[in-house]
Amino acid sequence: MNLPPYAHTREGSNPEAWEPLFTPFGADPVLQCQRQTCLKCEELDPNHGHLNKVAHLCAEFAAAMFPADVPEATIAGKWGYLAGLWHDLGKFAPEWQEYLKTKADIQSDEVAGIEDHSTAGAQHADKLIPPFGRILAFPMAGHHAGLANGIDDSPSSLENRMKKSIHSTSSAPAEVLKFSSALPPPVFALDSGHGLAFFTRMIFSSLVDADFLATESFMSPEKARYRPDKQPSIAEIEAALASSLVKFGEPTTVVNRLRAEILDACLEKSELPPGLFSLTVPTGGGKTLSSLAFALKHARIHNLRRVIYVIPYTSIIEQNAEVFRTALAALGPDVVLEHHSNLDPDSSHSSTTSRLASENWDARIIVTTNVQFFESLHAHRGSQCRKLHRIARSVVILDEAQSLPLEYLQTCLRSLEQLTSHYHTSVVLCTATQPAINKRENFSIGLPCPTEIVNEPASVYQRLRRVATTQLGTLTDGQLLPRLLAHPQVLCIVNTRKHARQLFDLLPADGCCFHLSALMCPEHRTQEFNRIKSRLKANLPVRLISTQLIEAGVDIDFPVVFRSLAGLDSIAQAAGRCDREGLLTAAAGHPAGQLFIFSPPALPPAGYLRSTAAAAAEVIATHPDDLLGLNSIEAYFCTHYWQHESQTDQRHILECWPDTTKLKSVDELLLFQFRTCSENFMLIDDYSEPVIIPHGAAGIILCDEVRHAFDPARLRYLARKLQRYTVAIPRHQHERMISVGIIQMIHDRFPILNSTVHYSERYGLHPDPELNIPIEQSIL
Numbered sequence: 001m002n003l004p005p006y007a008h009t010r011e012g013s014n015p016e017a018w019e020p021l022f023t024p025f026g027a028d029p030v031l032q033c034q035r036q037t038c039l040k041c042e043e044l045d046p047n048h049g050h051l052n053k054v055a056h057l058c059a060e061f062a063a064a065m066f067p068a069d070v071p072e073a074t075i076a077g078k079w080g081y082l083a084g085l086w087h088d089l090g091k092f093a094p095e096w097q098e099y100l101k102t103k104a105d106i107q108s109d110e111v112a113g114i115e116d117h118s119t120a121g122a123q124h125a126d127k128l129i130p131p132f133g134r135i136l137a138f139p140m141a142g143h144h145a146g147l148a149n150g151i152d153d154s155p156s157s158l159e160n161r162m163k164k165s166i167h168s169t170s171s172a173p174a175e176v177l178k179f180s181s182a183l184p185p186p187v188f189a190l191d192s193g194h195g196l197a198f199f200t201r202m203i204f205s206s207l208v209d210a211d212f213l214a215t216e217s218f219m220s221p222e223k224a225r226y227r228p229d230k231q232p233s234i235a236e237i238e239a240a241l242a243s244s245l246v247k248f249g250e251p252t253t254v255v256n257r258l259r260a261e262i263l264d265a266c267l268e269k270s271e272l273p274p275g276l277f278s279l280t281v282p283t284g285g286g287k288t289l290s291s292l293a294f295a296l297k298h299a300r301i302h303n304l305r306r307v308i309y310v311i312p313y314t315s316i317i318e319q320n321a322e323v324f325r326t327a328l329a330a331l332g333p334d335v336v337l338e339h340h341s342n343l344d345p346d347s348s349h350s351s352t353t354s355r356l357a358s359e360n361w362d363a364r365i366i367v368t369t370n371v372q373f374f375e376s377l378h379a380h381r382g383s384q385c386r387k388l389h390r391i392a393r394s395v396v397i398l399d400e401a402q403s404l405p406l407e408y409l410q411t412c413l414r415s416l417e418q419l420t421s422h423y424h425t426s427v428v429l430c431t432a433t434q435p436a437i438n439k440r441e442n443f444s445i446g447l448p449c450p451t452e453i454v455n456e457p458a459s460v461y462q463r464l465r466r467v468a469t470t471q472l473g474t475l476t477d478g479q480l481l482p483r484l485l486a487h488p489q490v491l492c493i494v495n496t497r498k499h500a501r502q503l504f505d506l507l508p509a510d511g512c513c514f515h516l517s518a519l520m521c522p523e524h525r526t527q528e529f530n531r532i533k534s535r536l537k538a539n540l541p542v543r544l545i546s547t548q549l550i551e552a553g554v555d556i557d558f559p560v561v562f563r564s565l566a567g568l569d570s571i572a573q574a575a576g577r578c579d580r581e582g583l584l585t586a587a588a589g590h591p592a593g594q595l596f597i598f599s600p601p602a603l604p605p606a607g608y609l610r611s612t613a614a615a616a617a618e619v620i621a622t623h624p625d626d627l628l629g630l631n632s633i634e635a636y637f638c639t640h641y642w643q644h645e646s647q648t649d650q651r652h653i654l655e656c657w658p659d660t661t662k663l664k665s666v667d668e669l670l671l672f673q674f675r676t677c678s679e680n681f682m683l684i685d686d687y688s689e690p691v692i693i694p695h696g697a698a699g700i701i702l703c704d705e706v707r708h709a710f711d712p713a714r715l716r717y718l719a720r721k722l723q724r725y726t727v728a729i730p731r732h733q734h735e736r737m738i739s740v741g742i743i744q745m746i747h748d749r750f751p752i753l754n755s756t757v758h759y760s761e762r763y764g765l766h767p768d769p770e771l772n773i774p775i776e777q778s779i780l
Contacts (some may be wrong), residue, residue: 001276003097003106003610003640003701004020004021004479005020005021005022005092005097006018006019006092006097006100007019007020007021007050007051007218007516008050008090008100008215008218008219009050009100009101009103010219011233018047019050019218019710020048020577021049021050021051021092022049022050022051022052022172022173022176023048023049023052023090024173029090033613042140045662047240048492048756050088050214050215050218051084051087051088051106051176052086052116053206053214054057054084054085054088054210054211054214055081055082055084055085056081056084056210056267056657057081057209057210057213057214057766058083058084058207058211059077059078059080059081060077060080060210061080061205061210061287061389062076062077062079062080062081062083062202062203062206062389063076063077063080064389064392064393065202065389065392065393065423065424065633066392066393066424067424069579071184071223072186072188072422074184074185075185075186075187075188075630076186076199076202076203076401078183078184079135079136079186079203080203080210082125082136082179082183083136083139083140083203083206083207084207084210084211085137085141085176085202086116086121086124086125086140086144086176087140087207087211088121088383089117089118089120089121089124089140089165089176089177090115090116090117090118090119090120090167090170091103091117091171092120092169092171092172092176093115093117093120093167093168093171093223094171095114095115095167095168095482096117096167096347097111098371099115100443100740105635108778109239110479114291115167116164116166117165118142118143118145119161119166120141120143120166120167120169121140121141121229122136122138122140122141122158122161122162123136123137123161123162123164123166124138124169124177125140126162126173127182127768128179129179129685131666131667131669132185132186132445133482134158134200134670135152135186135199135203135670136203137158137161137162137197137201138150138158138200138672138674139200139203139204139205139207139208140207141158141161142185142204142228142380142382142674143204143207143208143211144154144382145378146381146382146675146678147200147201147204147380147385147672147675147676147678148161148380148674148675148730149632149672149673149675149676150670150671150672150673151676152673152675152676153493156675156714156738161384162242162595164356165610167549172211172387172478180309182220182248182494183541186199187521188422189422192657192660192674193657193658193660194414194418194654194657194670194720195418195422196657196669196670196672197656197657197672197674198415198418198422199422200414200670200672201377201385201388201674202388202389204382204385204726205385205386205387205388205389206389207390208382208385209386209387211718212359212360212382212386213227215361222413223356226353226355226356227353227356227357227362227610228273228334228353228357228362228363230421231335231363232331232335232364233298233362233364233374234296234299234306234364234433235300236304236331236363237328237331237335237365238293238296238297238300239294239295239298240327240328240330240331241289241292241327241328241724242293244326244327244328244329244330245263245289245293245327253581253583254463254580254582254585254586255284255464255466255582255583255586256732257380258460258463258464259285261292261460262281262286262287262290262454262460263283263289263290263293263455264292265454265618266279266291266293266454267293267297269294269451269453270293270294270297270298270301271297271298271301272298272451273302274302274304274420274424274425274426275420275426275450275451276299276416276420276426276427276429276447276450276454276710277426277427277429277450277451277453278428278429278430278431278446278450278451278452278453279294279428279429279430279431279452279453279454280293280429280431280452280453280454280457280630281431281432281454281457281459281460282432282460282461282464282465282572282576282577283573283575283577283580284464284466284580284581284582285432285460285464285573285574286730287430287432288320288323288399289323289327291397291399292307292309292324292327292365293438294395294428294453295307295395295397295426295428298395298777299394299395302392302393302424302426304363304393304394304425304426305364305390305393306363306364306365306366306390306394306396307364307366307394307703308364308366308368308373308391308395308396308397308401309324309366309367309368309399310367310368310369310370310373310396310397310398311367311368311369311370311395311399311400312369312370312400313369313400313403313549314369314401315369316520316554317319317338317368317369319368319554320399321336321367321556323336324336324367325337328770329370332386332552334353334362334363334365335360335365335366336366336367337361337363337365337367338367338368339358339359339366339367339368339369341374346398354779359383359386359387360386360387360390361387361391362390370384370398370403370404370683371683371684373396373462374408374412374415374681374683375681375682375683376388377391377415378411378415378653378677378678378681379678379681380621380675380677381678389718391419391423391425392419392423392424392425392738393423393424393425394425394426395425395426395427396419396425396426396427396428397426397427397428397430397695398416398427398428398429398430398431399430399431400430400431400432400573401429402429402431402569402637403569404437404524405608405645405683406608406640406641406644406648406650407437407648407650407651408648408649408650408651408653408681408683409437409445409641409648410445410648410649410652410653410654411499411647411649411653411654411681413437413445413446413447414654417447423460426736428453428765432573433573437637437641439668442642442665443641443645444645445645445648452480457630458629458630459626461504461628461629461630464582464584465514465591465628466579466580466582466584466585466591466592466593467561467578467579467591467593467594467595468580468590468591468592468593468594468595469595469596469597469628470576470594470595470597470699471597471598471626471654472596472597472598473598473599474598474599474600474601475598475599475600475601475758476601477502477503477506477600478506480492480503480562480598481503481506481507483596484507484543484562485507485543486562488512488541488542488543489536489541489542489557489559489560490541490542490543490544490546490560490561490562490576490659491544491546491550491556491558491560491561491562491578492545492546492553492561492562492563493546493547493548493550493561493562493563493564493574494545494546494547494564494600494747495547495548495564495604495605495609495613496547496604497517497519497547499564499600499602500515500516500517500545500546500547501515501517501519501763504762504763506557507543507545510596511766512535512540512542512543513540513541513543513544513545513692514528514531514532514542514544514545515528515544515545515546515762515763516528516529516544516545516546516547516549517546517547517549517764518547518549518727518728519727519729519761519763519764519765519766519767520727520763520764520765521695521699521724521725521726521764522723522724522725522726522766523692523695523696523699523724524693524695524696524764525763528694529554529556532556533556534543534556536556536557542558544558548566548570548573550575550577551570551573551574551577555580556577556580557577557580558578559578559584559592559593559594560578560593560594560596561574561575561577561578561593561595561596562595562596562597562598563596563598564598564599564600564604565593565597565598565599565600565604565611565613565616565617566612566613566616567607567609567613567615567616567636567640568610568612568615568616568619568628568632568634568636569612569633569637569679571583571597571616571627571628572628572633574580574595575593575595575628578593578594578595579591579592579593583761587656597620597627610627612640613750615636615639615640615693616636618639619632619635619636620756622635622771623635626760649701651680651681652680653677653680653681654675655673655760656672656673656674656680657672658670658671658672658765669702675715687730687731688728688729688730688734689729689731689734689735689744690726690727690728690731690749690751691725691726691727691728691729691734691737691751691752691753691765691767692706692725692726692750692752692753693725693753693759693765694720694725694750694752694753695725695759699725701724702718702721702725703722703725703750703752704717704745706718706722706747706750707746707752710747715747715749718750719749719750722750727764727765727766729765733768734751734767735765736750737758737767741754742755742758753765
């Protein structure tokens with residue numbers, strides 16, 4: 001039987017039900033429109049060929065990264081259209097069609113070997129559009145395997161793929177193979193090698209998303225129906241937030257009046273053109289909802305598509321998302337999309353629709369992590385990059401922006417600069433301790449000076465000051481203990497898990513003392529945190545020893561805080577847990593919260609903690625009277641960032657993009673090293689391994705089910721559920737615990753704690769195999 005070329009089959013189905021690879025343009029008005037402009041079709045006929053669908057969607061996604069009335073939209077749309085039209089060019093080869101038929105034949109004993117179908121389109125673009133055809137060749141060659149290096153010794157490098165012998169695609173229709181020389185170069189991306197690589201990655205994102213959605217519509221139409229359809233508009237979300245904020249009524253305290261002023265400033269500055277902004281507000285100043293109000297109004301005025309809230313720590317992401325959901329409750333829970341590892345798939349905030357939306361960030365408001373955001377911007381796999389085209393024309397709020405790690409600072413700043421300079425994205429550096437990352441004479445890698453949203457931040461700091469700071473010098477645990485016991489409600493934050501446990505052991509076991517660390521699984525920490533907040537609200541005694549996980553964004557209020565010497569940004573965050581609502585200060589008429597800074601005899605661990613503590617000590621010595629003022633904060637980041645500019649690209653990420661000042665030929669301009677970039681960019685170093693904790697009745701049931709489950713879909717579901725029962729420990733400890741049987745590997749992928757004594761309510765996980773813990777403290 002002589003069959004036309006197909007893109008996909010359903011196993012055992014009649015060939016008449018298979019998906020055609022390409023539908024000739026002919027006189028079809030929709031396809032004719034698509035051929036002429038790529039962008040005017042409002043909907044697709046499900047009977048169109050796969051290449052038609054992907055070309056249409058990819059063009060739409062690429063063009064939508066820019067306002068419709070600017071030349072960049074037309075340029076990107078045309079590049080996206082060709083990427084979609086040619087990405088499966090290799091499927092026209094008779095050999096590939098034969099492979100497809102044997103794969104669909106349930107009577108066949110053997111399926112032909114996998115046929116390469118992605119190299120053909122890449123070679124076609126490289127041949128027809130020199131030298132910029134590689135902007136298409138990278139995405140097409142990698143739309144399944146991921147973006148490759150431009151050149152290296154592996155067969156997968158683009159250079160070697162361009163030399164690969166492949167099956168002929170001469171049977172492809174002329175209207176697919178032909179190319180118009182009118183394709184304009186992406187002039188906006190030609191400012192640097194990084195700019196061209198960034199545009200290539202955005203075309204890749206558009207292609208992968210378009211290909212996945214088009215394939216899903218044919219192969220899994222029932223799944224496709226769950227994808228987000230009609231979403232509330234930015235204007236509707238803005239109105240819902242405004243209505244919610246009105247319910248707070250007139251501010252009656254000093255802190256609430258200042259929060260109202262900050263909100264007013266955000267609404268006023270939202271009318272400014274898109275670009276780079278800073279929101280410098282002390283902790284407790286209400287920046288979470290104020291920044292959202294800025295983003296929504298700014299997005300509505302400037303026709304931006306979504307708000308992406310980027311948070312550094314998974315420990316606070318659920319709290320911030322819940323703040324947004326509460327404020328936008330009138331629109332339902334799906335209006336806020338959480339995308340992070342700790343989200344429970346059975347949570348009321350997780351649905352089939354939201355899980356599908358998280359694949360490509362098809363939502364109006366997204367709450368995610370630094371790791372998810374920045375690693376995706378530097379990734380090479382399609383599953384990670386698929387969402388990137390939706391970042392363009394958005395408002396990105398970087399909460400706690402000072403947490404950008406020094407060793408990746410330069411490449412993170414360059415990516416933010418690409419988004420604000422070329423992709424009509426507004427970025428808000430939102431923090432209580434604005435980092436000194438502005439470009440200046442002695443800091444050439446910095447960002448252009450952002451527009452400050454709050455008028456006179458220094459005045460805001462003075463008016464919102466609620467804490468008096470005292471430096472205690474070096475204190476042993478024995479000297480620190482009576483100071484802690486002198487206060488019925490006190491928080492003590494130290495730098496290491498070990499120190500937290502040692503100090504907690506010195507406190508009386510009277511039911512008033514608590515301990516939090518990352519050695520407790522997230523579910524356990526949440527339970528403890530809720531107990532602590534309830535006791536504080538009831539004015540009961542609470543003495544809490546914690547690592548720094550409690551600092552950024554955690555809504556908790558103590559009258560007294562002790563902080564082990566750390567970076568000044570961490571000290572400022574600790575101050576934000578002290579008299580957070582300003583009630584003590586209002587009653588006293590002066591800053592009444594008490595923050596005590598002390599230095600343990602032992603130095604902080606070598607590396608980041610030690611270097612930031614040293615920088616803070618230097619500032620403390622020169623600014624003793626105004627430790628948390630803006631001048632001190634700027635001096636700290638001057639020491640932390642400016643004097644270490646040579647360390648801001650320690651992983652050599654920027655070397656993955658050709659330096660336009662050193663090129664010997666134009667061909668070298670497109671030798672991007674995407675895979676190397678992805679492998680080297682890890683915000684969380686891969687030196688730790690997870691341990692699954694059977695904590696509480698629910699955790700025990702989940703771990704027991706894992707042991708007896710074999711269905712892959714069920715195991716994937718359980719893996720997501722168990723994120724909230726997982727603790728990360730150093731790899732050497734993990735290997736040792738496995739070797740002595742404390743950790744049991746189930747199905748070679750679930751490392752479940754197999755001990756009755758190595759996890760307790762008081763401490764969490766004890767990763768030392770030799771440590772004997774009284775059995776009555778065990779919770780397993």
